[in-house]
Amino acid sequence: MPTMAMAFPTLPVTLTCLTLLALLSIVMAADSNSTATGLILLDCGASSPNVDDSGRIWDGDAGSKFAPSVKGVAATASYQHPSLPSLVPYITTRIFTSNYTYHFPVSPGRLFLRLYFYPIAYANYAVLDAFFDVTAGNLVLLNGFNASQTAQAINSAYLVREFSVNVSSGNLDLTFAPSAHQKGSYAFINGIEIVPTPDIFTTADTREVNANGVIPVSIPADTGFQTMYRLNVGGDAILPIYDSGFYRSWNSDSSYLFGGSGVTVSKDFNLTIQYTPTVPNYTAPFDVYATARSMGPNAQDNLNNNLTWILPVDAGFSYLIRFHFCQIKYPITKVNQMSFFIYINNRTAQQRMDVIVWSGGIGRTAYKDYAIMAIGSGQVDMWIALHPDLESQPEYFDAILNGLEVFKLQGYRSNNLAGLSPPLPQKPDVDPSRLPSVGRKSKGGKLAAVGGTTGGFAFMLIALTITCVTCRQKKVAKSSYKTDCPHLNRLTECRKSTCDLVCRFTFAEIQLVTKDFDEAFIIGRGGFGNVYSGEIDGGTKVAIKRFNQKSQQGFHEFQTEIEMLCNFRHRHLVSLIGYCEEKNEMILVYDYMAHGTLREHLYNTRNPPLSWQQRLEICIGAARGLHYLHTGAEQGIIHRDVKTTNILLDDRFMAKVSDFGLSKASPDIDNTHMSTAVKGTFGYLDPEYFRLQRLTKKSDVYSFGVVLFETLCARPVINTKLPEEQVSLRDWALSCRKKGALEEIIDPRVKEEITLECFRIFAEIAEKCVADRSIDRPSMGDVLWNLEVALQVQDSASYNSSCAESASSLQITAVDSDRPSTNSTISVAAQEAIFSDIAHPEGR
Numbered sequence: 012m013p014t015m016a017m018a019f020p021t022l023p024v025t026l027t028c029l030t031l032l033a034l035l036s037i038v039m040a041a042d043s044n045s046t047a048t049g050l051i052l053l054d055c056g057a058s059s060p061n062v063d064d065s066g067r068i069w070d071g072d073a074g075s076k077f078a079p080s081v082k083g084v085a086a087t088a089s090y091q092h093p094s095l096p097s098l099v100p101y102i103t104t105r106i107f108t109s110n111y112t113y114h115f116p117v118s119p120g121r122l123f124l125r126l127y128f129y130p131i132a133y134a135n136y137a138v139l140d141a142f143f144d145v146t147a148g149n150l151v152l153l154n155g156f157n158a159s160q161t162a163q164a165i166n167s168a169y170l171v172r173e174f175s176v177n178v179s180s181g182n183l184d185l186t187f188a189p190s191a192h193q194k195g196s197y198a199f200i201n202g203i204e205i206v207p208t209p210d211i212f213t214t215a216d217t218r219e220v221n222a223n224g225v226i227p228v229s230i231p232a233d234t235g236f237q238t239m240y241r242l243n244v245g246g247d248a249i250l251p252i253y254d255s256g257f258y259r260s261w262n263s264d265s266s267y268l269f270g271g272s273g274v275t276v277s278k279d280f281n282l283t284i285q286y287t288p289t290v291p292n293y294t295a296p297f298d299v300y301a302t303a304r305s306m307g308p309n310a311q312d313n314l315n316n317n318l319t320w321i322l323p324v325d326a327g328f329s330y331l332i333r334f335h336f337c338q339i340k341y342p343i344t345k346v347n348q349m350s351f352f353i354y355i356n357n358r359t360a361q362q363r364m365d366v367i368v369w370s371g372g373i374g375r376t377a378y379k380d381y382a383i384m385a386i387g388s389g390q391v392d393m394w395i396a397l398h399p400d401l402e403s404q405p406e407y408f409d410a411i412l413n414g415l416e417v418f419k420l421q422g423y424r425s426n427n428l429a430g431l432s433p434p435l436p437q438k439p440d441v442d443p444s445r446l447p448s449v450g451r452k453s454k455g456g457k458l459a460a461v462g463g464t465t466g467g468f469a470f471m472l473i474a475l476t477i478t479c480v481t482c483r484q485k486k487v488a489k490s491s492y493k494t495d496c497p498h499l500n501r502l503t504e505c506r507k508s509t510c511d512l513v514c515r516f517t518f519a520e521i522q523l524v525t526k527d528f529d530e531a532f533i534i535g536r537g538g539f540g541n542v543y544s545g546e547i548d549g550g551t552k553v554a555i556k557r558f559n560q561k562s563q564q565g566f567h568e569f570q571t572e573i574e575m576l577c578n579f580r581h582r583h584l585v586s587l588i589g590y591c592e593e594k595n596e597m598i599l600v601y602d603y604m605a606h607g608t609l610r611e612h613l614y615n616t617r618n619p620p621l622s623w624q625q626r627l628e629i630c631i632g633a634a635r636g637l638h639y640l641h642t643g644a645e646q647g648i649i650h651r652d653v654k655t656t657n658i659l660l661d662d663r664f665m666a667k668v669s670d671f672g673l674s675k676a677s678p679d680i681d682n683t684h685m686s687t688a689v690k691g692t693f694g695y696l697d698p699e700y701f702r703l704q705r706l707t708k709k710s711d712v713y714s715f716g717v718v719l720f721e722t723l724c725a726r727p728v729i730n731t732k733l734p735e736e737q738v739s740l741r742d743w744a745l746s747c748r749k750k751g752a753l754e755e756i757i758d759p760r761v762k763e764e765i766t767l768e769c770f771r772i773f774a775e776i777a778e779k780c781v782a783d784r785s786i787d788r789p790s791m792g793d794v795l796w797n798l799e800v801a802l803q804v805q806d807s808a809s810y811n812s813s814c815a816e817s818a819s820s821l822q823i824t825a826v827d828s829d830r831p832s833t834n835s836t837i838s839v840a841a842q843e844a845i846f847s848d849i850a851h852p853e854g855r
């Protein structure tokens with residue numbers, strides 16, 4: 012099948028086979044009788060059923076009962092864009108040069124209608140000639156739709172348009188009509204999805220915010236809606252298959268934040284989220300409520316700022332705005348501990364919003380609906396803001412939001428949902444102010460908010476801003492090698508203006524310090540080449556990494572590493588002193604790490620064993636480094652190769668994360684899943700990333716979980732000499748844990764030292780990190796949090812001489828994995844320490 016061969020063009024053969032196997036197993040598990048639920052998935056232009064990457068089966072429209080005597084041309088895309096989330100349904104299309112109507116027999120009532128478009132040249136149809144209308148019954152969904160322009164405006168290769176319509180007859184007619192205003196135009200569609208739903212829009216009491224105040228409105232039950240935004244505020248994107256039943260996509264909110272404000276919050280581990288009777292579980296998945304964004308720990312800052320999101324919408328329509336709330340962090344359990352304003356478009360929509368009052372307690376779900384008219388023309392910004400309301404003198408000056416949905420309403424007494432085509436950014440690669448919602452300055456003038464688009468450009472912008480701050484704070488005098496530094500602009504744009512902390516060495520200088528790469532100076536060897544030690548500046552010890560010139564990936568990784576380390580400086584990231592790029596040589600010069608890698612202190616080593624306390628501190632350090640990578644920049648950076656050999660130890664055993672050659676800016680909004688060739692190290696590799704080729708920060712969390720087990724058990728993550736069930740450390744540790752026997756595989760050299768409580772917390776967080784599904788894994792911030800608690804518990808026990816006692820109780824107590832984890836409260840100081848890392852990325 013030719014399309015299959017196209018599916019994984021960048022993958023080595025072995026991976027492709029494995030991925031296909033994984034795909035097949037999903038197919039077998041999938042429920043093939045979709046008609047039972049009224050779900051319809053139509054892969055337009057296909058003649059047989061196809062399976063998408065998440066295992067859902069799409070019927071071809073050729074010969075389908077929904078497409079009687081289908082006209083139009085079935086075509087296959089000329090090019091497969093790497094960001095496509097799945098080949099199906101995007102790769103095939105149906106092209107219409109005259110009106111055509113699909114007939115879907117449906118039960119009367121409300122349904123989601125999703126239209127999938129991949130605007131690209133098909134056969135001899137030029138992409139720019141696609142210009143058309145789409146109507147559902149008599150409701151106009153799209154009018155004069157220029158698919159390629161719309162996709163370009165949001166910097167995405169593909170588009171999904173989601174509508175909700177209430178069908179009164181048993182039939183949904185979906186018509187595609189080439190525009191009458193443009194000769195030679197055609198219509199096309201790649202996929203159609205229909206998901207019946209109950210009435211999820213008009214039941215709540217909705218308030219309209221207008222010039223006269225806030226007044227109750229009722230939205231007619233037969234209104235048509237278009238989804239504009241659906242955000243998992245403070246959390247990661249949620250894939251359709253993880254939605255609570257309606258296959259909705261939830262995106263991260265970070266692209267829309269104004270001023271980079273707010274901190275992310277995840278639910279306390281011992282908290283169970285409960286759906287309340289007025290909020291059925293299909294309202295939003297659990298993970299939407301389990302994460303949130305709040306203003307942060309500093310009350311004074313919170314009073315001086317608003318927590319603001321800016322969402323571009325089409326003017327001239329009314330919008331339904333749904334705020335999802337759930338209080339998820341102790342100690343906020345009581346009425347009037349937190350109270351805040353909700354502002355929409357600078358108007359007060361709500362005073363004294365108290366989530367505990369509205370939801371009925373901590374961990375209980377709630378939502379609130381408002382309606383507002385967007386005035387103006389073309390595209391306008393919708394402002395959503397939260398601010399502490401001090402009127403009732405609440406205990407905490409903060410605000411919280413867990414999820415946000417914005418729906419466009421069918422025009423009042425009109426049958427239209429279609430807006431104008433969005434304006435194109437004039438020079439999308441140069442001028443950030445023209446991109447939708449990009450580059451607004453925060454009030455404090457510290458960091459620019461970046462949103463709307465994603466990818467390298469946005470990432471560079473943030474990186475630049477962060478570095479400017481860092482660079483100005485600290486200047487390192489390395490005068491003897493500084494002379495050449497201004498020439499750094501030979502590399503990328505990004506480096507030009509930023510890296511006055513990094514020096515450029517000549518090859519001769521490097522030869523001198525390493526005695527022309529004398530074997531005696533080698534301190535490490537890797538696939539990339541060798542690492543040498545040396546001394547510069549008359550005594551500063553450095554590590555010199557010389558890339559193998561034959562290494563394929565070499566140059567790319569060399570560049571990425573410089574870029575990353577230029578821009579991200581933190582006491583738990585290894586720091587780059589300089590580099591040399593000359594005579595085909597690629598050399599990086601780092602701070603010398605006296606104690607080498609973490610692995611060298613765990614097993615197969617003559618080094619004395621690390622104490623448990625040291626191991627915990629090292630894990631915490633590494634977690635801090637990763638947490639900073641994930642959150643320090645607006646979009647976050649994914650390390651992609653977290654393992655014990657990439658955690659280095661300085662002379663005081665302080666952990667530093669290293670090796671950024673594979674790092675990537677994190678995908679953010681749903682349009683830009685990072686679909687990339689699988690890279691990483693076997694044994695640490697996130698199975699979901701492997702299977703779906705979709706990279707998220709949670710892939711790092713998975714690898715870090717393996718590191719935690721490795722640190723606890725001190726054995727290789729893959730050991731093929733062991734019996735089959737023990738080969739993979741992760742699998743073996745999980746199966747031991749299930750049997751309550753994890754303590755039996757603890758490194759015997761630290762077993763006596765670990766307290767029961769510390770072990771319990773550590774094992775639980777490690778287990779959560781390596782969960783199969785990425786959404787079941789905690790964020791790096793949570794991991795850090797829990798490790799801190801584990802250390803506190805261990806610390807306090809260490810003062811007592813009762814270590815032996817607790818260790819022996821460890822041996823007889825089976826660990827019940829269902830038991831809620833620690834309830835230890837973390838001091839505000841500890842919280843601030845964690846967040847201060849983000850706010851003040853520290854130079855060395």
Ligand SMILES: *[C@@H]1O[C@H](CO)[C@@H](O)[C@H](O)[C@H]1NC(C)=O
Nearest residue numbers: 042043044045046047048049
């Ligand atoms: C699929 O569902 C339909 C409608 O409920 C039912 O009539 C049919 O028997 C089901 N087919 C299978 C194979 O289960």
Ligand SMILES: *[C@@H]1O[C@H](CO)[C@@H](O)[C@H](O)[C@H]1NC(C)=O
Nearest residue numbers: 139140141142157159160193
């Ligand atoms: C669609 O938009 C593009 C601009 O991106 C324009 O060049 C093209 O002519 C438009 N197509 C039609 C049919 O208007």
Ligand SMILES: *[C@@H]1O[C@H](CO)[C@@H](O)[C@H](O)[C@H]1NC(C)=O
Nearest residue numbers: 110144145146187188189191
């Ligand atoms: C095609 O559909 C459009 C509505 O989108 C309508 O205005 C036009 O008259 C239709 N053309 C034909 C030939 O039926």
Ligand SMILES: *[C@@H]1O[C@H](CO)[C@@H](O)[C@H](O)[C@H]1NC(C)=O
Nearest residue numbers: 120121177179209210232233
């Ligand atoms: C659909 O609209 C009708 C009125 O036209 C209303 O009675 C019915 O409740 C609506 N159904 C849903 C699911 O909203």
Ligand SMILES: *[C@@H]1O[C@H](CO)[C@@H](O)[C@H](O)[C@H]1NC(C)=O
Nearest residue numbers: 254255256291292293296297
């Ligand atoms: C929602 O709750 C119903 C029972 O009220 C249950 O059958 C269903 O599995 C739940 N769905 C999800 C996604 O949790």
Ligand SMILES: *[C@@H]1O[C@H](CO)[C@@H](O)[C@H](O)[C@H]1NC(C)=O
Nearest residue numbers: 355356357358391392393394
């Ligand atoms: C809200 O106020 C800000 C200035 O505080 C202004 O820039 C923005 O345009 C206003 N938004 C709306 C929708 O009026």
Ligand SMILES: *[C@@H]1O[C@H](CO)[C@@H](O)[C@H](O)[C@H]1NC(C)=O
Nearest residue numbers: 314315316317354357396398
């Ligand atoms: C927060 O937003 C509201 C509404 O736009 C505005 O009146 C207020 O001045 C803002 N407060 C701060 C501190 O920016």
Ligand SMILES: *[C@@H]1O[C@H](CO)[C@@H](O)[C@H](O)[C@H]1NC(C)=O
Nearest residue numbers: 804807808809810811812813
């Ligand atoms: C330490 O020992 C004291 C007295 O022996 C005891 O009261 C206290 O609970 C112990 N603390 C911990 C954390 O074990």
Ligand SMILES: *[C@@H]1O[C@H](CO)[C@@H](O)[C@H](O)[C@H]1NC(C)=O
Nearest residue numbers: 281282341831833834835836
């Ligand atoms: C969860 O932990 C908090 C302290 O962090 C405690 O106040 C609360 O009672 C605990 N809840 C449960 C259900 O154990």
Ligand SMILES: *[C@@H]1O[C@H](CO)[C@@H](O)[C@H](O)[C@H]1NC(C)=O
Nearest residue numbers: 281341832833834835836837
């Ligand atoms: C944790 O919970 C236990 C019982 O659930 C309680 O006795 C203890 O005081 C709690 N500890 C903290 C620090 O809240």
